[in-house]
Amino acid sequence: MTRTPQSNLFGRSFWRIDGDIAGILLLAALLVIVLPLGLDIFRLNMVGKYLTYAFVALGLVLCWGSAGILSLGQGIFFGIGGYCMAMFLKLEASSPEATKIQSTPGIPDFMDWNQLKALPWFWEPFHSLSFSIVAVVAVPALLAFIVGLAMFKRRVGGVYFAIITQAFAAILTILIVGQQGYTGGINGITDLRTLKGWDIRTDDAKLVLYFVNAALLIGCLLLCLYVRRSKLGRILVALRDKEDRVRFSGYDVANFKIFVFCFAAALSAVGGAMFTLQVGFMSPSFVGIVPSIEMVIYCAVGGRLSLLGAVYGTLLVNWAKTMLSESFPELWLFAMGALFIGVVMVFPNGLAGLYQQFIAPHLRRLTARRSGGAAAGAPIIPPHTAAD
Amino acid sequence: MFEGYSLAELGSIFAMQGFAGLILFSVFVLMALGLAIIFGQMGVINMAHGEFMILGAYVTYLCSNFISSYAPALFPAYFFIAMALAFVASGALGMLVEWGMIRFLYRRPLDTLLATWGLSLILQQVFRSVFGAREVGVVLPDWLMGSVAVTDTIEVPINGLFVMGLTIAITVVIYAVMFRSRWGQGVRAVMQNRVMAGAVGINTEKVDRYTFGLGCGIAGVAGSAFTMVGSTGPTSGQLYIVDTFLVVVFGGAQSLIGTIASAFTISQAQSTMEFFLSGSTAKVLTLLTVVVILMLRPQGLFVLKVRR
Numbered sequence: 001m002t003r004t005p006q007s008n009l010f011g012r013s014f015w016r017i018d019g020d021i022a023g024i025l026l027l028a029a030l031l032v033i034v035l036p037l038g039l040d041i042f043r044l045n046m047v048g049k050y051l052t053y054a055f056v057a058l059g060l061v062l063c064w065g066s067a068g069i070l071s072l073g074q075g076i077f078f079g080i081g082g083y084c085m086a087m088f089l090k091l092e093a094s095s096p097e098a099t100k101i102q103s104t105p106g107i108p109d110f111m112d113w114n115q116l117k118a119l120p121w122f123w124e125p126f127h128s129l130s131f132s133i134v135a136v137v138a139v140p141a142l143l144a145f146i147v148g149l150a151m152f153k154r155r156v157g158g159v160y161f162a163i164i165t166q167a168f169a170a171i172l173t174i175l176i177v178g179q180q181g182y183t184g185g186i187n188g189i190t191d192l193r194t195l196k197g198w199d200i201r202t203d204d205a206k207l208v209l210y211f212v213n214a215a216l217l218i219g220c221l222l223l224c225l226y227v228r229r230s231k232l233g234r235i236l237v238a239l240r241d242k243e244d245r246v247r248f249s250g251y252d253v254a255n256f257k258i259f260v261f262c263f264a265a266a267l268s269a270v271g272g273a274m275f276t277l278q279v280g281f282m283s284p285s286f287v288g289i290v291p292s293i294e295m296v297i298y299c300a301v302g303g304r305l306s307l308l309g310a311v312y313g314t315l316l317v318n319w320a321k322t323m324l325s326e327s328f329p330e331l332w333l334f335a336m337g338a339l340f341i342g343v344v345m346v347f348p349n350g351l352a353g354l355y356q357q358f359i360a361p362h363l364r365r366l367t368a369r370r371s372g373g374a375a376a377g378a379p380i381i382p383p384h385t386a387a388d
Numbered sequence: 389m390f391e392g393y394s395l396a397e398l399g400s401i402f403a404m405q406g407f408a409g410l411i412l413f414s415v416f417v418l419m420a421l422g423l424a425i426i427f428g429q430m431g432v433i434n435m436a437h438g439e440f441m442i443l444g445a446y447v448t449y450l451c452s453n454f455i456s457s458y459a460p461a462l463f464p465a466y467f468f469i470a471m472a473l474a475f476v477a478s479g480a481l482g483m484l485v486e487w488g489m490i491r492f493l494y495r496r497p498l499d500t501l502l503a504t505w506g507l508s509l510i511l512q513q514v515f516r517s518v519f520g521a522r523e524v525g526v527v528l529p530d531w532l533m534g535s536v537a538v539t540d541t542i543e544v545p546i547n548g549l550f551v552m553g554l555t556i557a558i559t560v561v562i563y564a565v566m567f568r569s570r571w572g573q574g575v576r577a578v579m580q581n582r583v584m585a586g587a588v589g590i591n592t593e594k595v596d597r598y599t600f601g602l603g604c605g606i607a608g609v610a611g612s613a614f615t616m617v618g619s620t621g622p623t624s625g626q627l628y629i630v631d632t633f634l635v636v637v638f639g640g641a642q643s644l645i646g647t648i649a650s651a652f653t654i655s656q657a658q659s660t661m662e663f664f665l666s667g668s669t670a671k672v673l674t675l676l677t678v679v680v681i682l683m684l685r686p687q688g689l690f691v692l693k694v695r696r
Contacts, residue, residue: 064498070498070501072501150683151683151686154683154686155686156682156683156686158497158498159433159497159498159501160637160682160686162433162498162501163433163630163633163634163637164637164679164682164683166630166633167630167633167634167675167678167679168679170630170675171672171675171676171679174668174671174672174675175668175672177668178666178667178668178669178672179668289626289630290626293502293505296502297502300502330513330516330517333509333510333512333513333516334509334510334513336506336509337506337507337508337509337510337511337513338506338510339506340502340503340505340506340507340509341489341503341506341507341510342506343502344493344496344499344500344502344503344506345489345492345493345503348499
């Protein structure tokens, strides 16, 4: 399906140290060295939480920025990923010894409160960590595959796709809230304690999880960069700009769309699972319509065409959200609304666009002078930003 | 699910739930009509549509308070004044929004969606700052209180009847405006072929602005009617927006008849199931059915054939 030519498969063009790779190295340095040194564990954990949304934003850059498919249901996948992880942790936290005061020991507390007598069948496999980790990626990807197959094969796209994904987000939220005995209802799955006996609530564990999260994010960033630079990435851009021409050239457009939608879903789910691990609970408030569309703004603020921009955008918006809601809770919705409008009307390419427009030319001049003009011929602007 | 009810009781239950469904249907239709004009005819996704509706509801609330304290003689008829004011307020705001925002985004429907979502957040916070986070309700005049007993077991609330009558009246007016007036002809011409409409002398920008204003104005009237059957809070609009979009898409975006038919189907299915299953399950089943049908038939129930 991907038709990736060998020459691009982690070939020379991928490893070339250029603007993108340098940017990723810089981001890695910021995440792994600067932030842990500069912030206390509480704030660092908070940054870790923000970074889990960056996975969603990365998926959206590919799905929306590259391929032009706006999904307003990324919260679904974030949530499912998070819930898969939370189910494993919850089962570990509700061992028969820990829950012997319940009328049915050995099942999660909220099930006991809802008069359930036995563990539901779909909870059973989540006793296994390896199954849970596979499920984190596989379940959302499968769901995305089904939705994508049904929609893209019938050439549903654009705003219709956006509205239907939004409806799915609504359905899943109502389902989770309504089926309290099976899902923990509106409170979600709370009181998660250990991962294979390792207490995830201590500061040390939070620090370790932060680094795991940062490493995963950098890994996903590289993976996304690879997808974008492959022939697949080019086809995605092509089908965003002129879908019919790609179809007439003999490509099955739907397959590419399904792939990128599943890929974005899997990325979001990884973010969701890391969210559960770092924050210690999962609830339907991260699944619904409002959080899903909020995740789109992270990507839009960073620049819908830029992978790095999406990470910075996520960090910036969430940081602003925390700051504003701590001191001026009333202002937050105004700021958020203004962001939505501003990002669409005034700077559609987000932070990355501003960087390309105002900072990159100066940097280029600087580096060109230092290396005696030798670097001037090197392609510093990546093709995707030049294309827009 | 039907055990323990006699046939007569089942009949009454279906009738009562059917009536509750009709009230929901009225609210859906009123909201969806405005949306069908904006989305179906203009292709603009207005996520702030719910907030335009809530604006109408708050205007009605203010109007009811104002009239009951300053002109109590007018109170029995305040609702009609409120409705007109709600139409004007929402319509004017809609035209302002079209002028300031939407007209730059006609070629980018996905971006319109995001921008109007931002607008909806701002409006919500404005409502919260002005009216408070608590839900407000209006006092109904005496003649709208109570209910009519049709048989021993079936009772029909009067305010529900009134809302339904109102819905029918508004639908007829919209139909007349869109399909029987010269102005409506202009609107349809612009939506079908903008360049050609411009070429024959229709001021397309003006038509856009008034169409958007009309859609928002109808949302305001919907909000006004909504106060009679439910209370209004800053985020009430958001609760209905996705449902309403589904109604419009399900009906076939360009067809007003389709919108009404799908609003009827969805509201009846939901309220009938609500009695036998829990509310959330009923809603999930309804939405899921709609989404699955949309996947099988993406163009919606009724399709208007237009040559592009």
